[in-house]
Amino acid sequence: THFGFRTVAKSDKAEMVADVFHSVAAKYDLMNDLMSFGIHRIWKRFTIDCSGVRRGQRVLDLAGGTGDLTAKFSRLVGETGEVVLADINSSMLKVGREKLRNSGIIGNVKYVQANAEALPFPDNHFDCITIAFGLRNVTEKEKALASMFRVLKPGGRLLVLEFSKPVLAPLSKAYDAYSFHILPRIGELVAKDSESYRYLAESIRMHPDQDTLKQMMEDVGFENTTYHNLTGGIVALHRGFKF
C-alpha cells in the first residue's frame, strides 16, 4: 500500500497517523536514536532548558508519546508539581507509561489519552505546554493551537519542538535525500516498516516553515512569539506566551 499522503482526506489522515504510531510504538525510541544519530536528545534538552519550569508547576507534555520530556519535567516539578502526558495513541501511551514506571517515575505523572484538537482540561490550567514532534501529525493544527491556548494559564508558555525548514540550500538537499531514501530503509531494516517512515519524510516536508508556524501561533492569541533554529533549521523550537 502507499499512503498517497498529499491527497488523502482529513479523516483519513487521522486514521493513517493512528496506524503509523500503533505500528512504530514498540521500536519508537530505538528508531529515534538511530535516525537522528541521538541528536533528538539534545533538541529535547534544549526544550527543557527553555521551558522555565520550576518546582510545584503543572506541565502538559502533549503528543508526549514515550515520555522523554515528561521524565525530565517530572524531576523538575518535584512532588508538589504535576506532569500530564497526553497522547491520542494508546500504543504510544502504553510504551511511555511502562518506560517511565520502570525508571521509577511515579507519583507526579498522569497519563491521558486525548486529541490535541479538543483537550479535555479546564481553562487556564497549565503553567507550560510542550508538543514535541507532535503538531506535524495533527490534522487541524489551528484548532489544536487554540485548544492549547485555552488550557494555558495567563503567563504560561507553549513550546513547539518540530521539524522545520533547513536554512541552507545544500543542507536542505542532503536532508531531503536522507529522509526520502535512507530513512525508509532504516525503517525497513529495524522496524520492518518502510511505509511509516515514508510518511514521516512526507509529513516533515509538508509541515509549515518557521515563519508560518509563528504566524499560526499569533493567530490564535500567543504573544512574544519567537523561534530558535536547531541543527541548521532541520528542527525549530517555537515559544509563545499567553498573557
Ligand code: SAM
Ligand atoms: N513527543 C514524543 C517525542 O518527542 O519523542 C513523541 C513524538 S511522536 C513523533 C508523535 C506523537 O504524536 C505520537 O505519539 C502520536 O500518537 C501523537 N499524536 C498524533 N496526533 C495526535 C493528536 N491529534 N493528538 C495528540 N497526540 C497526537
